[in-house]
Amino acid sequence: MNKNAVLNRLKSRGNHIFGMTLGTGIYYKYAVLNDVDLAFLISASRFRQMGMNSLAATMPYGNANDIVLDFAVREILPQRPKIPLIFGLCATDPTVDLRSYIARLKELNFSGICNIPSVIIVDGGLSAMLEAEGISYQKEIQAIRIAHEMDLFTVAMVQDAEQAGGMIEAGCDAVCVHFGAAKGGVLGAKLEVTQRDAVKAATQIYEQCDSCGRKIIKLFYGGPAKTPPSVHYIKENTRADGFVGGYSIERLIVEANMQKGLLRYTFLGAEEQEGRQRAEKIDYVEFTKEYIEQNYKDHITANQIAAKLHISRSYFSALVSKELGEPFQEYLITYRMEKASNLLMNTLLSVGEIAEMVGYRDYAHFSKSFKKKMKISPAAYRKQYKNT
Amino acid sequence: MEMPIIRTMKRRRLREDLRKRRRMRPGEADMLTTSFEQWIRDKTQFTMGEVCDGADLPEQVPDALCLYHTAKLQISNLGSLMPYGNANRIVGEMCRELPVREWKTPVFAGVCGTDPFCLLEPLLQELICNGVYGIQNFPTVGLADGVFRYNLEAISLGFRREVEIMKTARQMGLAIFPFVFNQVEALTMAETGPAAMIYHLGVLQHFHAERQEPPAKPYLERIRSISTLLRKEYPRIRLFVYARVEALSHIIEKAMEDGRVDIDGIYTSCRVKGGGRQV
Numbered sequence: 001m002n003k004n005a006v007l008n009r010l011k012s013r014g015n016h017i018f019g020m021t022l023g024t025g026i027y028y029k030y031a032v033l034n035d036v037d038l039a040f041l042i043s044a045s046r047f048r049q050m051g052m053n054s055l056a057a058t059m060p061y062g063n064a065n066d067i068v069l070d071f072a073v074r075e076i077l078p079q080r081p082k083i084p085l086i087f088g089l090c091a092t093d094p095t096v097d098l099r100s101y102i103a104r105l106k107e108l109n110f111s112g113i114c115n116i117p118s119v120i121i122v123d124g125g126l127s128a129m130l131e132a133e134g135i136s137y138q139k140e141i142q143a144i145r146i147a148h149e150m151d152l153f154t155v156a157m158v159q160d161a162e163q164a165g166g167m168i169e170a171g172c173d174a175v176c177v178h179f180g181a182a183k184g185g186v187l188g189a190k191l192e193v194t195q196r197d198a199v200k201a202a203t204q205i206y207e208q209c210d211s212c213g214r215k216i217i218k219l220f221y222g223g224p225a226k227t228p229p230s231v232h233y234i235k236e237n238t239r240a241d242g243f244v245g246g247y248s249i250e251r252l253i254v255e256a257n258m259q260k261g262l263l264r265y266t267f268l269g270a271e272e273q274e275g276r277q278r279a280e281k282i283d284y285v286e287f288t289k290e291y292i293e294q295n296y297k298d299h300i301t302a303n304q305i306a307a308k309l310h311i312s313r314s315y316f317s318a319l320v321s322k323e324l325g326e327p328f329q330e331y332l333i334t335y336r337m338e339k340a341s342n343l344l345m346n347t348l349l350s351v352g353e354i355a356e357m358v359g360y361r362d363y364a365h366f367s368k369s370f371k372k373k374m375k376i377s378p379a380a381y382r383k384q385y386k387n388t
Numbered sequence: 389m390e391m392p393i394i395r396t397m398k399r400r401r402l403r404e405d406l407r408k409r410r411r412m413r414p415g416e417a418d419m420l421t422t423s424f425e426q427w428i429r430d431k432t433q434f435t436m437g438e439v440c441d442g443a444d445l446p447e448q449v450p451d452a453l454c455l456y457h458t459a460k461l462q463i464s465n466l467g468s469l470m471p472y473g474n475a476n477r478i479v480g481e482m483c484r485e486l487p488v489r490e491w492k493t494p495v496f497a498g499v500c501g502t503d504p505f506c507l508l509e510p511l512l513q514e515l516i517c518n519g520v521y522g523i524q525n526f527p528t529v530g531l532a533d534g535v536f537r538y539n540l541e542a543i544s545l546g547f548r549r550e551v552e553i554m555k556t557a558r559q560m561g562l563a564i565f566p567f568v569f570n571q572v573e574a575l576t577m578a579e580t581g582p583a584a585m586i587y588h589l590g591v592l593q594h595f596h597a598e599r600q601e602p603p604a605k606p607y608l609e610r611i612r613s614i615s616t617l618l619r620k621e622y623p624r625i626r627l628f629v630y631a632r633v634e635a636l637s638h639i640i641e642k643a644m645e646d647g648r649v650d651i652d653g654i655y656t657s658c659r660v661k662g663g664g665r666q667v
Contacts, residue, residue, distance in 0.1 A: 043471065052504055053543040055536075060457065060468060060475040060527050061503050093472050094463050117471055124534025126466070129591040133464045181539045 001111045006038075006084045006153045007173065010217055010242075013037055015235075017242025019176075019219060020249055021045040021088075025075030027249075032082050038155075040244060041076065042088030042116050043067045054247060055181060057117045064090035064117050065101070077108060084111035086155055091115050091143035092135045102147050112153030112173075115140035120159045120178060137163060145170040155219070160201070161208040168212045175209050175216050177202045179223025182247045194325025195224045195233055202238045210239070217241050229289035236338050284309055284316070285323040296336055297359050302328045337373045340366070344382040351378045424522060424563035425583040432644075432653040434628055436496070437660035438465075439486065450660060454496040455482045456526055459659075466591060468527035475500040475527050476511055489519035496565060498526030499557070501550035502540075508553050512560055522563030525550040530569035531591055547573050555580040567630070571614055578618065584626035586655045587614055589636070604639045607631070608649055611640065615650045628655040 001009075010017055019038035020031050023045030031039045043064040044054035057064060068088055076085065087110045091098060102113065119130060119137055130136065144154045148171035155174040156167035164175050179198050193201070202220055209216040218241045225231050226248035234240065288305055306316035320328045336358040343354045355366035355378075370378050428434075437450030440459035457478035458468045468475070479497050488495050497520045499511065515523065529540050529547055540546055554564045558580060567588045568574040577585060589607055615627055629644075629651050631637040637656060643649045 050505065053539075053545075055539055055543060056504065056545065058469070058471055058536075059502065059540075059545065060471060060473060060500055061505055062471065062474045064471040090471060092470065094461055094467075095472060119470075122469075122532065122534075122536050124532070124536065125591045126469070126532050126536070127534070129466050130470075133466050135463075135467050135470060180535065 001081060001084045003111070003151050003153045003173070006111050009084065010037060010174075013242070015241045017217065017219065019086075019221075019242065019244035021221075021244065021246045022076075023047070023049045023071060025071075025079065028076045028079060032079075036083055037242070038084050038086055038244070040086045040088055040114055040116070040155075041068050041072050042114070042246075043090070044088075044117065045246065046071055048247065053181070055121070058121050063093065063095065064088075065093055065096060072110075073108070081109050081111070084153065086110070086112045086114050086153070088116040089113045089143055090117050091140040092119060098139075098143050098146055102143065102150060102152070106150055106152055110152070112155060113143065113147045114155035114157060114176070115143060116157050116178075118157050118178070120157065120163065121180065137166070141166045141170045144172050148172065157221070158205060161204050164205045164208045168209065168216060173217060174219055175205065176219040176221050176244055177205050178221050179225060182223055182226050192223050194323070195230060196325030198224050199234055199237045202234065202240065206239050219244050222246055227286050227289070229286065229293055232293075233289070233335075237334075284311070284319055288320055288328075292332060292335055296332070296339060297357060299359060299361075300332060333369055333373060336360075337370055340370060340378070341374065341381060341385075344378060345385050351382070354378070423583075424565075428584045428626055431626075434653055434655045436655065436657045437493075438657060439482075439495075440659050441661065450493065450658060452494045452496055452521070453491065453660060454498060454524060454526075454657075455479055455486070455488075455520075456498040457482075457500075458527075465526075466531065469529070469531055474503075474506075476503050476506045476508075480511060480514055483515055483518040483520060494521035494563075495519065496522045496524050496563075499523045499553060500527050501525055501553035502529055502545045504545065509556060509560075512553075512557055512562065516560065516562060520562070522565055523554070523557050524564070525554060525566045528567055528569075530567060530573060530588065533590075547576065551576050551580055554582070558582070571617055574614055574618060575621065578622045578625055582625060584628060584652070586628045586630050587611065587651075589629065589631045591632070604636060604643075607636060608640070608643055611649045611651060619650060626652040628653045630655040630657075 017037045019040055020027070020036045021040040021042050021044065022028055022031060023042070027045075028039060042057070043062075044057035046067055047056040048054055072085075072087070087105050089102070089105075105113065118140055119127065119135060122130065144156055144167055147154045153174075154172045155176050156164070156172040157176050157178045158164040158167055159178055159180070167175060179193055179201070181192055198220075206218050209218055218239060220234060220238075220240055221244040225234055225243060231243050231248070235243065287309065291305055291308070292300065302317055303313055306313045309316065317328055320331070324331050326334070340354050340358045343349060343357065344351070347354075349357070351367070352363045355363050358366070360366035360369070367378055370381070374381060376384070431451070434452075435450040437453045438459050439453050439455055440462070456465065456468070457473060457475040458465050460478050460482060461472050463472065476499060479499065483497060497515050499508070500506075501508065512523070528550055529537060529545065532540060550566070554566050554577065558564050564580065564582045565584060565586065566577050566580075566582055567586045568577050569588050569590060574585070574587065589610070611629055618625060618627055629640055631640060637654060640649065641654045644651055644654065
């Protein structure tokens with residue numbers, strides 16, 4: 001699929017682009033079946049299938065480009081590319097000549113490239129020294145520039161606005177914010193950015209994209225963006241066009257189903273219960289997010305949810321504010337106001353009705369909260385942003 | 389992916405074989421039949437020669453040679469943690485290709501202990517069979533810091549694993565000469581009972597020789613704290629210090645001679661051409 005076809009395809013999706021990273025043939029089959037917009041072939045995904053966290057993809061356990069090319073040539077390309085294939089290129093690799101390598105990728109029918117694994121994952125002193133040694137982000141920008149010249153579709157992984165600036169200047173078609181490692185699950189790391197910081201970072205980067213004068217597709221990947229509610233949250237609070245699922249796909253789909261499936265085969269009831277409890281513990285925060293999504297119309301308190309999860313109120317609050325980056329109450333208000341502003345923009349319902357729909361019985365209270373959050377009254381908001 | 393041809397044998401037999409073979413080496417210095425402990429005992433300077441193609445001849449003759457995968461990839465040692473190749477496989481290949489057995493200088497191999505996709509015992513056996521004298525933990529996660537390092541430790545790709553492989557290597561009769569980067573790592577590594585270890589001053593060494601008042605003080609401070617700790621807990625282990633910047637290395641050497649820091653020696657490295665036939 002050539003670049004124009006990819007761009008047209010993505011255009012038709014509006015701001016609901018869904019990209020997926022994959023590392024095996026079966027993943028590709030399902031990606032095709034579900035008509036996923038972009039398929040990213042990356043070494044991290046392969047490593048996850050091998051039972052390691054994606055961080056292993058930035059370690060000297062194999063040549064990243066060889067790993068991707070190997071499974072792509074054996075498991076994916078013979079199936080004929082039916083959806084755009086993006087090659088995760090390790091641009092700093094000293095064993096490849098970028099120009100001829102990218103030309104070869106084009107011949108192999110890849111639609112585009114993306115700079116992953118990237119040096120942006122390495123931080124601290126090592127990152128500074130690597131840069132001095134010429135193993136730097138500049139080389140990744142150069143790869144994107146070369147691919148752009150060869151008329152390939154290019155996705156730039158970035159972590160800050162400065163990197164985004166360089167990539168946009170090099171001619172990238174899409175900017176994907178990389179939130180870093182993800183937490184939780186069997187393979188998860190420990191430190192990840194909070195949802196709130198993720199939104200902040202993405203907002204800054206997207207501003208850079210919007211101010212450059214041409215259309216840049218805005219995506220995000222990794223970190224807290226790992227379940228439908230959290231992806232939804234980041235999407236609602238930024239101007240993202242879509243999302244690229246990495247560990248989120250494995251975690252949500254494979255790990256969860258594997259666990260459930262295996263439990264069904266273990267006959268001992270006791271083990272089943274134990275397993276269920278373990279699974280629940282990982283998912284307290286996800287449960288909270290989903291609970292809010294389903295019940296925001298009603299009265300919700302932290303006590304209620306804590307009781308449902310059979311944990312103490314204080315533990316619940318601490319857990320939630322640590323994971324979400326803001327206190328429970330604050331998160332709830334943000335969520336409700338987001339919903340309310342959507343309703344204000346897109347419906348003709350009265351403000352009083354909307355207040356009720358998002359769980360406020362008292363109109364005055366709603367109005368006050370809305371003003372505090374959005375810095376504008378509901379009526380004025382509607383006047384300003386009304387769609388019809 | 390080809391499986392390395394390895395001779396499987398019981399550890400004790402392996403050790404005996406190792407001892408026998410070392411005696412049988414042509415033109416062998418006595419040193420190789422002695423243990424690493426004895427050999428390193430009176431050294432105050434240790435130069436490691438990295439075997440690679442196209443390097444200039446070193447000024448000083450290295451005490452030992454080492455095989456690092458970075459030499460084959462032709463990248464700086466700082467890039468050792470990047471995903472450019474399978475470090476352990478490359479080192480294995482280097483041992484097979486180079487006439488390691490014929491060199492008179494002992495050869496160390498850099499083993500990536502964190503690699504989760506590598507059975508390390510067969511690798512070590514292969515190294516022994518190819519005439520390798522000892523191993524070092526290279527590439528090591530000790531080079532990394534920040535969130536990257538934190539997460540590596542969290543997913544059990546941390547320094548612990550490197551310590552474990554050192555332990556195994558020692559049991560198999562290999563000499564170990566590990567790098568450590570801080571006090572915690574020094575203590576965990578000391579448990580494996582190395583005859584000597586290298587305190588690596590880290591990657592960040594903003595240091596300029598031209599400056600009148602070089603900021604060497606914090607480094608000396610760090611060396612002092614680590615040496616006091618080691619002397620107290622493990623007085624038998626000899627402590628070498630490695631500074632990547634030459635000027636800093638000289639200052640530390642001076643400090644050592646003046647008795648301002650209590651260490652046993654300075655570790656330096658150089659690159660040696662084509663497998664060090666001249667040494």
